[in-house]
Each structure stands twice: as C-alpha cells, then as structure tokens.
Amino acid sequence: MMTYMFKEADARAFDDWYRNPDNRMTIERENRLMFDMIQPARGEHVLGIGCDTGQRLFKFLEKGLTVTGLDPSQAMIDAAETNLGNRVDLHLGNPEALPFDDNSFNISVLINTLEFCIDYRSALEEAARVTKDRLFIGLWNKFAIKDVWLQIKAMFPHTPVTAVSLYTSGEIKRHLKSVLGKVPIEWKTIGQPGEGADNLFGELIDQCTFLQRCPFGTFMGISVILVPTFRLRPLDLEAENAHEVMAGAI
Numbered sequence: 001m002m003t004y005m006f007k008e009a010d011a012r013a014f015d016d017w018y019r020n021p022d023n024r025m026t027i028e029r030e031n032r033l034m035f036d037m038i039q040p041a042r043g044e045h046v047l048g049i050g051c052d053t054g055q056r057l058f059k060f061l062e063k064g065l066t067v068t069g070l071d072p073s074q075a076m077i078d079a080a081e082t083n084l085g086n087r088v089d090l091h092l093g094n095p096e097a098l099p100f101d102d103n104s105f106n107i108s109v110l111i112n113t114l115e116f117c118i119d120y121r122s123a124l125e126e127a128a129r130v131t132k133d134r135l136f137i138g139l140w141n142k143f144a145i146k147d148v149w150l151q152i153k154a155m156f157p158h159t160p161v162t163a164v165s166l167y168t169s170g171e172i173k174r175h176l177k178s179v180l181g182k183v184p185i186e187w188k189t190i191g192q193p194g195e196g197a198d199n200l201f202g203e204l205i206d207q208c209t210f211l212q213r214c215p216f217g218t219f220m221g222i223s224v225i226l227v228p229t230f231r232l233r234p235l236d237l238e239a240e241n242a243h244e245v246m247a248g249a250i
Contacts, residue, residue: 001072001094001096001117001118001119002072002073002094002095002116002117002118003116003117003118003162003163003164003165004116004159004160004163005072005073006052006071006073006075006076006156006159007073007075007158008075008078009158010073010075010076010156010158010159011052011053011073011075011076011078011079012079013155013156013157013158014052014053014055014076014079014155014156015053015055015079015083017154017155018053018055023154026151026191029190029191029219030111030138030190030219030221031056031059033138033188033190033219033221034109034111034136034138034221035059035063037136037186037188037221037223038107038109038134038136038223039134040060040063040065040106040107041065042063042064042065043064043065043066044065044066044106044107044133045065045066045067045068045104045105045106045107046060046065046066046067046068046105046106046107046108046109047068047069047070047100047104047105047107047108047109047130047131048060048067048068048069048070048108048109048111049070049095049098049108049109049110049113049123049127050070050071050072050095050110050111050112050113050116051069051070051071051076051080051090052071052076052079052080053076053079053080053083054069054079054080054081054083054084054088054090055083056109056111057069057080057084057088058084061084061087061088065107067087067088067089068088068089068090068091068105069084069088069089069090069091070090070091070092070093070095070098070099071090071091071092071093072092072093072094072095074092077090077091077092095110095113095117095123095126095127096117096118096119096122096123096126097122097126098126098127098129098130100130101130102129102130103130103131103132104130104131104132105130105131105132106131106132106133106134107131107133107134107135107136108127108130108131108134108135108136109135109136109137109138110123110127110135110136110137110138111136111137111138112138112139112140112155114137114139114165114167114172115139115140115164115165115166115167116163116164116165120165120167120175121175124137124172124175124176124179125179128176128179128180128224128226131226132226133225133226134223134224134225134226135222135223135224135226136221136222136223136224137172137221137222137223137224138219138220138221138222139166139167139172139219139220139221139222140152140164140166140218140219140220141166141168141169141189141215141216141217141218141219141220142166142167142168142171143168143215143216144191144216144217144218145193145216146191146193146218148166148218149161151218152164168215169187169215169220169222172222173185173187173222176222176224180224180226180227181227183224183225183226183227184224184225184227185222185223185224185225186222186223187220187221187222187223188213188217188220188221189213189214189215189216189217189218189219189220189221190217190218190219190221191217191218191219192214192216192217192218193214193216
C-alpha cells in the first residue's frame, strides 16, 4: 500500500513539471544516470513500477524496449494512457504485491516509488521476484545537502510532506543483500553540492566517476544485477554392477 494515493491534480502537476523546459536538464541527467547504470538493450522487456503519468517510459520506447508500466493510482494510469496510447501495457496495481509471475521482465525500474510505499522492503522484494536480470532504483537522497524538498514540492505540490520517506543507499543495499545475497550492487548520485544553476557544470560533474560517489547528491541511483542462486543436493546413484568395468576403460 501507499502512504498517499495520487489524484488527478497530482497527475496534472507532475505532467506540468515534466514538460517545463526549466526541468529538462534535471530529467535528462537522471535518465542518463539510469541508462548508464543498467545498459538496456533493444528487445528487452522493462517494467516501470510506480510509472506515474508514463513520462519516463518514453525513453525506453525510443530505445526499442517492450515496456510495461504499473501504478497504484488510477489517476496516474489514466494520464499515462493519454500520454502513451497503446504503446505500453499499463496496469493498476500495488508495488508491494505485483500482479506478475516470477522472472517476467529483464529489467525493473522504481523511480521515486519507494518514498511513497508503506513497506519499501516488500516493494524491493517484489521487484526482485518479477525481474530476471537488472533492477534500477532511483531515489531522492536522504543525505542530500541541496534542498531535495524543493524538488519534491515542485513535482508533487499537493502531496503532504508526511507521505514522503527518504532513504540512504546503505538502507537500500542492506535490505537487498539480506534478500538477494551477494549480488553486484552499485550506487551513484547526481545533483552535487555547489553546482548552483549552471547546467553545463552539472553535466561535467556527471562525467566524473569520483564525484558520482559523493553521498550528498540530490538524486541517487542504485543498480542491481540479479544473480540466480541454486541449492545443490548430492544425488545418490547406484551402479547396476559395482564390479563392471566401463567399456573402453584401461
């Protein structure tokens, strides 16, 4: 379940924020971080968990992926249908109890979804269950020095502040490891302290691997490579004739 159910006014506000030219660079930087970390390939199937009005799904369509989106808000799903038409398979559903079979998707992405989940751990576990290859989790960073709440209120002006929970990379990684074991996990941030309003400077910072490891960036990306695990059990086999020599043996 969610801490807040988005309404039509929230969907309109999100679309307005996303289409505002002043926010284009922020969106492009977040998308670039995501695609660099998960490296989606044409023909793969991606699930957007908490897809909002579907705006972020356009980039996956442009790259030739099959796209499915899910959101718990009917208002968001209605807006996504308007924005995307029949190019995306859209579902109304709960991120904490996904209506999909195990290993249904190559990639799942959750961008600013966990912040609105009552039980973010269940949402992570469900995302891992339905995904075969890679996860991407995009979050507002709890340790951000720049005022992350300004962006939150710009995107969701009607949403109560109490409905939003912020997390650290450590919190997310610890739970992922407790569920998935020793899988490859990587985290990076963008929107570093001191950037100011210079978008070009921000882009240059994004190209610096060292600065992307700064724990104080506004937006944090976490990628997970899902490694299948198997429980091995020895087989007890009996030879029909213990003294029989195999053909060709010396």
